[in-house]
Amino acid sequence: MPTSSTNELSSKGVSQKQALFEAIKQKDFASFPIFDRSIECMPRKQLRELQLKKLQDQVAYTYQNVAYYRDLMDKSGVSPADIKTLDDVRKLPFTDKTALRDTYPYGLFAVNIDEIIEIHASSGTTGKPIVVGYTREDMQVWSDCIARLVQMAGVVPGDIAQMAFGYGMFTGGFGLHYGLQKLGCAMIPAGSGNTERHINMINDYGTTVLIATPSYAMHICEVGEKMGFDWEKSSLRIGLFGGEPCPPALKAEIESRMHIVCTDNYGLTEVMGPGVSGECLANRFQQHIAEDHFLWEVVDPQTGEPVSEGEEGELVLTPLDKRGIPVLRYRTHDLTRVTCEECECGRTHARMDKVRSRCDDMLIIRGTNVFPSQIEDVLAGIEEVTPHYHIIVETVNGMDSLTVETEVRPDKMTDSFEKMDAMRRRIAEKLKGTLLVGVNVRLVEPGGIERTMGKAKHIDDLRNA
Amino acid sequence: MTVSQISVFAQSKPGHLARVLNVFEAAGANVRGFAVSDTGEFGITRFILDRPDIACDALKREGFAYIETQVLCLKLEDRPGELARVISLLAERNENVLYSYSMISTYIILATDNIEETKEILKDAGLRIITQADIEKANAIHAGNED
Numbered sequence: 001m002p003t004s005s006t007n008e009l010s011s012k013g014v015s016q017k018q019a020l021f022e023a024i025k026q027k028d029f030a031s032f033p034i035f036d037r038s039i040e041c042m043p044r045k046q047l048r049e050l051q052l053k054k055l056q057d058q059v060a061y062t063y064q065n066v067a068y069y070r071d072l073m074d075k076s077g078v079s080p081a082d083i084k085t086l087d088d089v090r091k092l093p094f095t096d097k098t099a100l101r102d103t104y105p106y107g108l109f110a111v112n113i114d115e116i117i118e119i120h121a122s123s124g125t126t127g128k129p130i131v132v133g134y135t136r137e138d139m140q141v142w143s144d145c146i147a148r149l150v151q152m153a154g155v156v157p158g159d160i161a162q163m164a165f166g167y168g169m170f171t172g173g174f175g176l177h178y179g180l181q182k183l184g185c186a187m188i189p190a191g192s193g194n195t196e197r198h199i200n201m202i203n204d205y206g207t208t209v210l211i212a213t214p215s216y217a218m219h220i221c222e223v224g225e226k227m228g229f230d231w232e233k234s235s236l237r238i239g240l241f242g243g244e245p246c247p248p249a250l251k252a253e254i255e256s257r258m259h260i261v262c263t264d265n266y267g268l269t270e271v272m273g274p275g276v277s278g279e280c281l282a283n284r285f286q287q288h289i290a291e292d293h294f295l296w297e298v299v300d301p302q303t304g305e306p307v308s309e310g311e312e313g314e315l316v317l318t319p320l321d322k323r324g325i326p327v328l329r330y331r332t333h334d335l336t337r338v339t340c341e342e343c344e345c346g347r348t349h350a351r352m353d354k355v356r357s358r359c360d361d362m363l364i365i366r367g368t369n370v371f372p373s374q375i376e377d378v379l380a381g382i383e384e385v386t387p388h389y390h391i392i393v394e395t396v397n398g399m400d401s402l403t404v405e406t407e408v409r410p411d412k413m414t415d416s417f418e419k420m421d422a423m424r425r426r427i428a429e430k431l432k433g434t435l436l437v438g439v440n441v442r443l444v445e446p447g448g449i450e451r452t453m454g455k456a457k458h459i460d461d462l463r464n465a
Numbered sequence: 466m467t468v469s470q471i472s473v474f475a476q477s478k479p480g481h482l483a484r485v486l487n488v489f490e491a492a493g494a495n496v497r498g499f500a501v502s503d504t505g506e507f508g509i510t511r512f513i514l515d516r517p518d519i520a521c522d523a524l525k526r527e528g529f530a531y532i533e534t535q536v537l538c539l540k541l542e543d544r545p546g547e548l549a550r551v552i553s554l555l556a557e558r559n560e561n562v563l564y565s566y567s568m569i570s571t572y573i574i575l576a577t578d579n580i581e582e583t584k585e586i587l588k589d590a591g592l593r594i595i596t597q598a599d600i601e602k603a604n605a606i607h608a609g610n611e612d
Contacts, residue, residue, distance in 0.1 A: 226526055408474050413530040415472040416563070417502075417509050424507075443507045445476050446528050 009160075009206025013235020016208065020154055020237055020261060029282045029345045035151040035183065036144070039292050040347045044340065047348060048086060051295055054320035056083050059092065062326040065110035068103060069093075069328060089295060089318060094304060094329045097130065100270055105131040108325050116324055121169040122269040129169075132269055133324040139178065141321060142272055145290045146179020149278025152288065152345070153263035154238050155209055157184030162201060164212035164220065165243060166192040171273025172243050176211050179275065185209065192216065195223045202236050203229065209238045214246040214254065214264065218388075219451035221258045232259045240265065242274050245355055247373075248285070249380035249387035266355060271317045271330050277352055282344035286351035289338070293320055296350065297329070298338055301359045312337045314359055315352065333359045361459065363393060365400045365437045372458050375404055378434050384412040384423055388449040393461045400463065403440040404431060410446045467535035469517035474530035475501070475510040482510060485529065489514065492523035498568030513538070513568055538568060 023031060034040050042050070060080040062069050072093045073079065082091055100108060109116070116133035134142065155161070161180045167173035167189065177187055188205060190198060192212075198220055201207060210217060217239050224231060239254060239262035246264040255262050266287050267274035276294055277287035289296055298313040299306055307313035315332045334355040343351060356373035363370045372391060379389055390405040406427065414420060424441050431439040450457075473485050482501065489496060489512070498513035514520045517533060524531045541547045555562060572595065577583040587594060 222528060226528065228526075408530045410525070410528055410530045413472065413474050413532040415470075415509065415511075415532050415534045417504055420474075420507070420509070421504075443474075445474050445481070446530050448476060 006204055006206060010203075010233075010235045013206055013208050013237060014233060017235070017237040017259070024261065024281055027282070027344070029280075032154070032281065032345065033151060033156065034346065035148040040148060040288075040349060042292075042348055044348055047291055050292055051320065052086050054292070055086065055089060055295055055318070056080070058318070058320050058322075058326060059083050059328070061323075062110065062328060066108055066326060068099065068108055069326075086295065089297065089329065090306070092318075092328045094316065094331050095270075095327050096331050097270065100130040100132075100327075101128050104128045106133070108327070109133055110326050111135055111324060118174070120171045120174070120269060120273065122171075130269060132171075132273075135323040138272075138322055138324050141293055142175060142275055143178040143182040145272070145275030145293060146176055147183040148290065149265050149275060149288075150176075150180055150183055150185075150209075150240060152278050152280045152347075153240055153265075154261055154281055155180065155183060155185065155240070159183075159185045159208045159238070160188065160206055160235075161185045161209040161211060161240075162188040162190050162198065162205070162207040164190060164192055164198055164210060164216055170243075171267070171269045172211075175267070175273040175275060176240065176242070180209070180211075195220055196227065199224045199227060199229055202234060206235045208235050209240060210236060210260070211240045211242075213243040214239075214241045214250050214262075215244065215388075215451045217241065217254050217258070217262070218250065221254060222447065222451075225257070231257065234259070236260055238262070242267070245373075247356075247376045247380065247387055249376070253387055264354070266334075266352070268330075268332060268334075271319050271327055271332075272322065276317065279354070280343065280345040280347060283351060286339070286353055288343070288347050288349045288351055291349045294318065295320055296338060296352070298336065301333070301335070310337055310339060312353075315355070335359060363391070363402075363459070363461065365393065365402050365435075368435070368437045370402070370435050370437060374434055375431065378431050379404075379406055379427075382427055382430065384409055385427065385443075386446065388451075389458065390449050391459045393459070393463055395463050401440065402435075402437060403442055405442045405444050405449060407446050407449055408443050466537070468513060468538045470534050470536045471512045471514065471517055471520055471524070472509045472532050472534060473512065473524065475508045477503075477506055477508065485510065485512075485524075488523045488527050488529070489520050492516075492519045494520035494523070498566065500564070500566035511564075511566070 063073060063080045076093060078091045082088060106113065115135050117136050117139060118134045119131060121129040121131045163173060163177060165173040165176065177189065181187055188201060188207065190201060212220065221231065236258065237260055239260050241262055241264035251262050263279035265274050265278035267276040271294065275290065277289040279287045295318040297306060297316040299316055301314040312335055315334045315336050317330050317332060318328055319326065335357045336355050337353045338350050340350045357371045361372060375389060375391065379385055380387060386407040386409055388407050392403040394401045420443065424443050428439050428441040475481060494514045494516040496512055496514055500511045502508055521533055539551065541551060552562065584594060
């Protein structure tokens with residue numbers, strides 16, 4: 001008889017959840033299923049050979065079908081036949097976001113529009129949107145990449161997955177949707193917004209997996225708490241996060257308050273969407289890159305030259321089998337480090353450190369470089385405040401002024417203004433010690449920093465505004 | 466012999482105090498006294514309520530930062546010099562008063578950025594505004610000098 005009642009689903013969900021927590025605690029990673037063992041656990045030598053073969057084919061395909069790249073390669077005197085080793089990828093030109101923008105909408109497409117079965121676009125907050133098209137083959141690769149990474153995160157066939165990303169043109173919604181279906185999950189296409197309805201659906205439908213931005217997941221958690229919803233007794237077991245970087249402290253907070261296991265995955269519209277890399281449960285600060293589909297490089301963002309192995313630099317990606325829009329050496333502007341060491345989960349694909357900073361979200365304050373991730377790390381070490389923050393940069397009397405807003409934790413309130421102000425000054429001192437520039441700290445009430453359904457906006461740079 | 470005071474983290478922005486008060490109202494707790502000060506970007510708003518237990522539950526549920534502490538509440542004689550006498554009593558014994566406020570919550574003092582404008586808003590809403598003369602007169606009554 002099919003399982004159908006809410007009670008049955010809920011108790012099944014809770015025991016599944018306890019089993020997952022226990023397996024993680026016991027580090028029993030070998031027992032976790034792997035979606036495509038032959039690829040994901042392929043010996044590295046064999047994987048490199050596969051990559052080279054695919055790279056050669058992909059460069060030839062691109063040269064033949066995209067005038068933009070053919071011209072660029074001809075001008076720099078490089079032909080597809082010059083790709084003899086994986087390192088030869090460096091002979092190819094870089095691609096920046098501007099190339100996709102300048103050729104809006106279909107200039108970089110390698111196929112006729114009748115071969116495209118889906119079109120997505122990036123938000124276009126800075127200029128024209130970027131339009132990407134997928135062939136049937138591309139869609140298969142994409143859902144394959146997602147199916148792998150959700151399985152890596154503990155999702156299994158039969159899970160009930162509730163989508164709290166917006167669908168629309170954003171690649172996150174449909175990308176995760178197709179991949180989760182491919183694995184064998186029941187998709188609930190709830191979309192973003194209407195938080196109380198999300199919580200009621202989790203309760204009534206026995207949802208086991210929630211897909212959201214981390215800041216929206218936090219909001220769902222808080223609203224649920226206010227509604228008196230008991231997360232511990234809920235069937236919800238896994239949070240799949242994306243759309244924005246997930247600060248470790250925020251993840252830890254969501255995991256403990258919602259009683260779920262959360263992972264986040266990485267990707268970008270220009271090379272595919274989500275699915276480029278994902279976190280396994282053995283290494284919670286890194287993500288396995290789908291190396292059979294993406295060739296990675298880490299370069300110095302200034303010179304474009306490769307950094308030494310294991311050093312931090314800008315991630316550059318070349319999709320190895322994209323048919324709709326092949327992109328060569330895409331500059332992500334994301335800073336990371338990559339390691340090829342073996343992982344306890346059994347997968348052989350390289351791991352990148354989670355992206356905490358982008359080359360372009362670095363702020364220059366009175367001549368000093370400041371990354372929002374540094375501020376995140378300092379705040380994570382202060383028990384009186386939550387992981388939520390907002391940065392405001394202004395010009396005051398001709399000088400850069402940096403203000404950090406942070407939320408007081410509800411249970412850290414005191415009845416003494418003096419003590420509260422001393423705490424504020426202590427946070428400012430700690431920030432100054434790390435950032436090496438003076439910072440104004442503004443304490444705000446719990447929940448006072450906006451939780452977004454889309455990408456969290458951590459910075460307001462009002463200089464020259 | 467103490468009373469419960471609820472201190473709520475306050476942000477200096479329109480609507481914050483109203484939200485706290487709405488929570489109290491929805492919970493059915495009645496404010497008997499309160500103090501709001503102008504400490505800057507953030508501060509502490511202190512409340513005395515008839516039902517601090519249900520008020521705290523409601524604040525907790527709504528996620529406010531607050532703390533419940535015990536304070537003293539005195540009933541003074543309404544005559545000139547009484548406040549000075551009590552405060553001096555403490556001063557003589559070297560007791561430092563951290564803060565103090567009056568609790569007759571049906572007569573409240575308000576300071577805003579634009580007193581004239583605020584006055585008009587309140588007047589239009591039909592509220593009774595007390596004048597200096599009213600206060601003087603009230604003193605006169607209690608001093609027995611009424612004509």
